[in-house]
Amino acid sequence: MDRRLSRRGALALAAVGIVGCLGDSDSGPYDGNGESNATTTGGMETTPDDDAIADSPLPIRDGQLPVEYELKALREAVVRSVVPQDGIPAVDGPEFEPVDDVGDRIRDGDPVFGVRRGGEAKAYPQSILVHHEIVNDEIGGEPVAVTYCPLTGTAMGFERGDTTLGVSGHLLNSNLVMYDRADESYWPQMLATAIEGDLEAASLLEFPVVWTTWERWIEAYPDSTVLTEETGYARDYDGDPYGTYNPKTGYYGEDSDWMFDPLQADDSHPPKQVFLCSRPEDGPLAISLEALREHGVYGIDRAGHDYLAAYDPELEFGRLYRTEDADAFDYEDGAVIDPDGDRHDPTDLALEAVYAYDAMWFAWKGFYPSTTVHD
């Protein structure tokens, strides 16, 4: 990454000079304080248009996901046309190959995004998705979009029905803003709720995408298939424009600066520290992956019920469940011990699963300022 930074240093100096001439007082090296570019309101009050939902091929979630800003404030905070629409091209005709055919294309420690759904297991290398951000795929016969935003470190899956998702070229809170090609509504990935267009205030149906390493994924799912580099586009898939994850360098480094002002700035944690994040109806929560790894299980008390996060050592991934009494669970040698003393795989507890995904701290706190933090 250092090499990549240095080769652009000259461009940077030139650009700084020009922006300086324009008197752009907002530009300058990140000083760790950060500025917020939106103020929290009472949350989204807009409701979606039922007719638009009925006419849309996109599967829409029953009930809205929580959004902590009014949509107008979010639309005003969007950084528009960072690249042209589809300038980062989604993969619309993905091709896959068996794990055994991959060879040395993917190293053991390289990050991959895994999906197990409908009896099928598929892996999407981060090295490919960093250049495309969206793969319009079918898994288990169902049309889905597997999405990744490199700037917020979020990998999320969505049902897409008979349409496809594309990269709008806009960013909100550094996060990928997708657009659907049927209605051209705009969907920030982390919110999974449209902020603009006919479907505004409606929420997508999500499914979990596991962020793990190649070595761990193929050990867990040796029959998996993996996305090939035959994407229909010419890209240098050996290079990542933002840094590296194996090891973490550049933009992905925990203490590195964010690129775009977050909606709400908070320096209580390193900007890029990864949290297991969720936004259930009773309020968003973020659990430090580091703390979860250390404890194995992590209980969160909420009025009326608890949440239990469990660490899956096989995939190095966190799972979240809703339970009556999280304190009754324990963790031992990679297994969760239930109140009866029985051992369970952390991925398969007999509890209500709650959707959660990994995200960089600054991005999560920006979207969900009321989040509780557990570290």
Add this chain to the structure above:
Amino acid sequence: MTDSTARLRRRLHETVLASRVAVRRADSVGVAFATAIAYLFGFLWATNSFTVRFGAGFSWRLVDDPFTRALERRGPTSFEPIAVVDAGFGTVLLAPIDLGIGIALSALVGLNVALAYLALVQPASCGIGAGAGAAAAVPALLSGSVCCAPVVLLVLGIQASGALLTVLPWLLPLGAALLVGSLVYVAGKVGLERGPMDSEPNR
């Protein structure tokens, strides 16, 4: 025809003549060529179209329907590559329009530096300030901004702002305009009426 129009026409004519001189001498042609090649590689490197990677092997891959793909924009002044070429010492993304832009800029940079070279080796005859050609380096650097904006921001280490994102698409045309401007400026210093290689300086 107004005086200013006449002066502009005369200056452009002088630019053409001075450029012809620069490409007729073997030494200045050599300087121009070497500079242009070096700049072209730097341009491709800065725009992520060329990555030095020893042991990259030798292979190439062409996308389906390359003619259509080549016209798709992926940035304000950047278009889709149609092939990935591993050339042993590095990987090249072949984007025909970007390559064309790079070659045009490289030619302008080479010509600028060739005129600056003539000013250095024959200062009395040409009367060109040595610093004039050096100005070519500035637009040359600016022109590298065709690479994607977030990456430039990453290097800058700054938060994005409306002003910055507005400026970025203009860096390439601005760089090209500066190159043409410096060429015209340098050409105006050449004593063309008496022949650029006359013994007396023009001024």
